[in-house]
Amino acid sequence: MAAPRAMALCLIEVALLIYAAAAATSYSNHTVGGDAGWFFNSTTNKTSADYNAWAANQTFNLGDYLIFNTNTNQTVIQTYNTTTYNSCSMDDSLDTDTFQYDGGNNEFGSAVVISVPLTIEGTQYYFSDADDGKQCQHGMAFEIKVTHGLGLPPSLNQPPPPPYVPPPEPADQAQTPPITVVTSPPSGGMRTSANFSWLLLVLVLVSFLA
Ligand SMILES: *[C@@H]1O[C@H](CO)[C@@H](O)[C@H](O)[C@H]1NC(C)=O
Ligand SMILES: *[C@@H]1O[C@H](CO)[C@@H](O)[C@H](O)[C@H]1NC(C)=O
Ligand SMILES: *[C@@H]1O[C@H](CO)[C@@H](O)[C@H](O)[C@H]1NC(C)=O
Ligand SMILES: *[C@@H]1O[C@H](CO)[C@@H](O)[C@H](O)[C@H]1NC(C)=O
Ligand SMILES: *[C@@H]1O[C@H](CO)[C@@H](O)[C@H](O)[C@H]1NC(C)=O
Ligand SMILES: *[C@@H]1O[C@H](CO)[C@@H](O)[C@H](O)[C@H]1NC(C)=O
Ligand SMILES: *[C@@H]1O[C@H](CO)[C@@H](O)[C@H](O)[C@H]1NC(C)=O
Numbered sequence: 001m002a003a004p005r006a007m008a009l010c011l012i013e014v015a016l017l018i019y020a021a022a023a024a025t026s027y028s029n030h031t032v033g034g035d036a037g038w039f040f041n042s043t044t045n046k047t048s049a050d051y052n053a054w055a056a057n058q059t060f061n062l063g064d065y066l067i068f069n070t071n072t073n074q075t076v077i078q079t080y081n082t083t084t085y086n087s088c089s090m091d092d093s094l095d096t097d098t099f100q101y102d103g104g105n106n107e108f109g110s111a112v113v114i115s116v117p118l119t120i121e122g123t124q125y126y127f128s129d130a131d132d133g134k135q136c137q138h139g140m141a142f143e144i145k146v147t148h149g150l151g152l153p154p155s156l157n158q159p160p161p162p163p164y165v166p167p168p169e170p171a172d173q174a175q176t177p178p179i180t181v182v183t184s185p186p187s188g189g190m191r192t193s194a195n196f197s198w199l200l201l202v203l204v205l206v207s208f209l210a
Pocket of ligand 3: 043134137
């Protein structure tokens with residue numbers, strides 16, 4: 001009886017590990033390039049970090065932020081369009097798939113911190129189009145894949161990119177925002193409890209076996 005019992009315990013551990021790995025437990029802020037930040041030296045044509053290598057070592061989830069520690073000599077362009085990304089330029093880009101984030105300061109070399117919330121799942125790209133694309137061509141560019149994780153937190157639930165469609169009846173408007181805010185946490189909670197009940201079921205079955 002000892003062997004099946006050990007095996008059952010092993011299965012529980014594997015189930016718990018898989019669960020822990022699959023479920024994000026909180027939102028993260030990812031500082032782009034780590035301590036090196038988001039900088040380009042236009043004398044040497046060198047980036048301060050290898051951004052694709054940096055990105056490959058992170059897990060990006062909905063509701064996380066990218067934090068660009070930089071100065072106004074670099075830009076932060078977000079795009080969902082591979083053509084725009086490969087061109088290193090915003091010139092022919094569409095307003096619907098490409099966005100520039102700026103710290104609101106136009107003076108050369110002023111320190112800025114730019115926070116970009118991740119609000120859409122899937123592949124997206126970031127680059128600096130400064131110096132007529134030279135920065136991007138020399139590595140101020142990277143790709144990330146955003147996974148679902150916990151889903152969007154209420155604070156980011158109606159971000160600008162997927163446009164908010166107002167309710168048709170003006171009379172309903174007063175009631176709609178509270179309803180929207182209340183709806184999303186329970187649906188997240190139900191998913192969590194569904195997952196936990198599955199785990200519980202495994203635990204119960206296993207204790208019967210053992
Ligand atoms: C992450 O960044 C956002 C935007 O700057 C900020 O509001 C939030 O407090 C940060 N969260 C953590 C855990 O640092
Ligand atoms: C760029 O690199 C050169 C050579 O390493 C260095 O002298 C210069 O200070 C750097 N410029 C900036 C803005 O970091
Ligand atoms: C930097 O790159 C540009 C082209 O993007 C090139 O003309 C220039 O010579 C390069 N400078 C150095 C120091 O490599
Ligand atoms: C990710 O970064 C950590 C800390 O720098 C390092 O120990 C680890 O090997 C890296 N992982 C990958 C897959 O690059
Ligand atoms: C990407 O942007 C280009 C313009 O730069 C546009 O012609 C093209 O249709 C866009 N691609 C998609 C998939 O939207
Ligand atoms: C920013 O760019 C300007 C103009 O190219 C240059 O003179 C200055 O040294 C740069 N500053 C930093 C901090 O990179
Ligand atoms: C378990 O949780 C994950 C992540 O929240 C979710 O994608 C999945 O649908 C859930 N599974 C069940 C059975 O609810």
